[in-house]
Amino acid sequence: MGAPTAWTPVRSASSPDENRLGRAVLAPLRVRPTLPPDPRYMTVESPLDLCVNTQTPLLQFPPPAPGQPAPAASRDVESIGSLVEGVDYRYSPGGVTRMVHPLLRRLHSAGVVGATQWVSLNPFAPRTILFNDLTLHNVAVAPDRLAAYGNVKETIWGTVHGLRESGGSDNLFWSDDFSEYAYYNRLTAETIRSLDAQHDFDLFYIHDFQQLPIGEMLGTLKPKLFRWHIPFEADSFPERWHAAMRGYLNQYDTVVVSTDRYLEHLREFGYTGRGVRIYPYIDESEYSDPSPEEVLPIVERFGVKETDRVILAVGRMDPMKGQDHAIRAFALLAKRFPRLRLLLVGNGSFSSSASGLGLPKSGSWRNRLEAIAEELGVGGRVLFTGHVTQRELDACYARCEFTILPSIREGFGLVVVESWIHRRPAIVSKRAGIAEIVRNRTNALLVDPEDPKQVAGQMEAILADPKGLGAKLVRGGLVAAKKCTIEAAARAESELLGAAVEG
Amino acid sequence: MSFPPIATFLPLIYFAVILLLTWAVGRLSGLLASRIIGRTMAPVAAAGGRLTTVIVWVIGVTFAFQELGVSTDILLLMILIVGFAAIVALREPLQNIGAKYFSDIYTPFKLGDTVQVGAYTGKVIEINPVTTVLITESDTLVSVPNSLFVRDVVTNLSPQKWREVIVPFSVGGSVDLARLESDLRKSLGKLRLRLDARFPPVLTTRARTALSTDLTLTVMIRQPEDRDAITAEVGKRISEVVSLSGRTTSGPSA
Structure with missing residues (x-):
């Protein structure tokens, strides 16, 4: 079967997916082996019946051609086997699904959870997709409501990440747009409630800030867990949001955040339930180490020449990611290092994609970055890849000398862990959550992203001493990366689920 | 074999027709009453509708039995006696149920x-x-x-409780709650200057059956003296939102 808008089977750089199901399009030469399930997982009498909810779906479906209905959305139930990857759907980029899916697979194979129901926003998808041990339930919202929902979501996102004046959105919860935000959340809660009537779930695991009101809307006595993926810093929320947010949060039995610092803020904010810190994680088995022969043709397509020296920044096109700061620092080094290139890998998120909310921020931010690079005289040396496949992403890591995460605020920053497992040193923004496990000059270099001289200085330090400082940072990074493995997370999440159902 | 004359069946036909008419009139008047009461007292709209329907049925059944030759005097007397006995026997529980109804x-x-x-x-x-x-x-x-x-x-004795205005109401089981919530929020947004802006409205599902969903809408007021006016205004807006969408309001949740 075919969709009117065919897609190239590629995805966001920061979210490797093709290997996730063991269905790699092109088998890499050396794929890291999947580790066997950890025997220390919680043991349960019978696997838990779990309902997971994320805004971003695991699989994204293309929008219909103008004037046409969405072909997939007209169908009630589809098996994944009847759909064609790259034509009918593609795997979602984005940190949340990227973390949740491997975790569910791991917990399922360890017998902790059974067949799981996963509810997401997915306007152009069939209502239900049978996907191995998962059943994906898709919530569709009309475009006008979706646009208003997107406005609220972006306002919260921008405010939390310091991209908006907090006072400007004081009345957010009273706006007409918020009514649509509530519409989407209520629709999702009703879908979950209806599934609960069929499956009698043991617990509900709700992910990410967009879904915060779901706990209250579910109105169930069963355990509800919430994972807050973005930064949690109480002072970033407008005062007028506090009571409402506290009310929403306190509807959950457990709230999971990504760093100890966020956990402190969560408690100070007035959350009275069980607060838990679990570091975000990656599944190392999804990554590969491509050979130099493989790497060369891939990076050449992005404009990297054989003799170039490459700095890599991986992240979607979003002002929060601070690629502009990386360009400014890069420009300070450009004359002294004529073969240096800055490779910016990544495109938009689900919110920016046509299959999602269709927000324009990704494209406009890339235009802005290109303009900055031109203004600083490094236009031809800042290279944009857009979406890349997992294989291409691995090649970019293999080709670079070091990576930089210049985010002005970042929930965590898993690309640093990716850099470590690819044995590349990393320069890390002090404002990223992962800074909590960075020991400066031991496993990474910490910088203030808005200080281009400081960033350029740290870039130069690694460029000047790759075998000394660079190698030291890699050794330290490999140790730190162990805190962010799927195994470590699966153990922690397994205990969390056990505690949630047993009290 | 000969059939009895049609006149023999006439009382039965009248009986059936009256019951049918009673059903139609009962339903229509119930809806009408519910809508009229709902304009001013949304929480008791459905109860008013139900009461109207019951009254129509009592009258209709009485007329129907009259067509069959049953003495309606005896029927009405029996209804009165049974009703009186039920009220006397269930006085205490009825008081409590009634009190619950109003305390809600x-x-x-x-x-x-x-x-x-x-x-x-x-x-x-x-x-x-x-x-x-x-x-x-x-x-x-x-x-x-x-x-x-x-x-x-x-x-x-709970702190700040004077701010809280809770309006219980019910809607039909098939009502689209997402749309209802969205419309209610938009409508209540017009009152925001009179409400405590820190606490947006909260719509809570209290009970649900295939036929109806019991909900409460909670808002927080700014000034204590606004309490009555806001309670009435919120009730009115609930009623408007529900009826404008072509949905049926029922009464306060049990």
Whole structure:
């Protein structure tokens, strides 16, 4: 079967997916082996019946051609086997699904959870997709409501990440747009409630800030867990949001955040339930180490020449990611290092994609970055890849000398862990959550992203001493990366689920 | 074989026709009453509708039986006697159920609040049709008849409770709650200057059956003296939103 808008089977750089199901399009030469399930997982009498909810779906479906209905959305139930990857759907980029899916697979194979129901926003998808041990339930919202929902979501996102004046959105919860935000959340809660009537779930695991009101809307006595993926810093929320947010949060039995610092803020904010810190994680088995022969043709397509020296920044096109700061620092080094290139890998998120909310921020931010690079005289040396496949992403890591995460605020920053497992040193923004496990000059270099001289200085330090400082940072990074493995997370999440159902 | 004359069946035909008409008139008048009452008193709109329907049925059934030659005097007498006996026998529970009915609308407390009524003080842990269960500071359960909450002075000791206006209402089981919530929020947004902006409206599902969903809408007011006016205005807006969308309001949740 075919969709009117065919897609190239590629995805966001920061979210490797093709290997996730063991269905790699092109088998890499050396794929890291999947580790066997950890025997220390919680043991349960019978696997838990779990309902997971994320805004971003695991699989994204293309929008219909103008004037046409969405072909997939007209169908009630589809098996994944009847759909064609790259034509009918593609795997979602984005940190949340990227973390949740491997975790569910791991917990399922360890017998902790059974067949799981996963509810997401997915306007152009069939209502239900049978996907191995998962059943994906898709919530569709009309475009006008979706646009208003997107406005609220972006306002919260921008405010939390310091991209908006907090006072400007004081009345957010009273706006007409918020009514649509509530519409989407209520629709999702009703879908979950209806599934609960069929499956009698043991617990509900709700992910990410967009879904915060779901706990209250579910109105169930069963355990509800919430994972807050973005930064949690109480002072970033407008005062007028506090009571409402506290009310929403306190509807959950457990709230999971990504760093100890966020956990402190969560408690100070007035959350009275069980607060838990679990570091975000990656599944190392999804990554590969491509050979130099493989790497060369891939990076050449992005404009990297054989003799170039490459700095890599991986992240979607979003002002929060601070690629502009990386360009400014890069420009300070450009004359002294004529073969240096800055490779910016990544495109938009689900919110920016046509299959999602269709927000324009990704494209406009890339235009802005290109303009900055031109203004600083490094236009031809800042290279944009857009979406890349997992294989291409691995090649970019293999080709670079070091990576930089210049985010002005970042929930965590898993690309640093990716850099470590690819044995590349990393320069890390002090404002990223992962800074909590960075020991400066031991496993990474910490910088203030808005200080281009400081960033350029740290870039130069690694460029000047790759075998000394660079190698030291890699050794330290490999140790730190162990805190962010799927195994470590699966153990922690397994205990969390056990505690949630047993009290 | 010969059939009896049609006139023999006429009373039965009249009986069936009257019942059919009763059904139609009952349904129509119930809806009409519900809508008219809902304009001013949304929470009791459905109850008013149901009462109207019952009255129409009593009248209709009486006329129908008259067509069959049954003495309606005896029928009405029986209804009166049974009704009177039921009221006498169930006086206490009815008082409590009635009190619960009104306390739902007019008494400012809910589950989790700490209240004082008569000689009893405690946290409300259950409100059933007959009693309200409190847990006292000494960890003792006290079951207080609902009628006491109407007869006696009730003090809600929870802080800032004067701000809270809770309006219970019910909608049909097939109502699109997402749309209802969105429309309600938009409507209540017009009152935001009179409401505490820190607390957006909260729509809570309290009970659900295939036929109906019981909900409460909670808003927080800014000025205590606005309480009555805002309660009425919120009720009116609920009624408007529900009826404009072509949905049927029922009464306060049980």
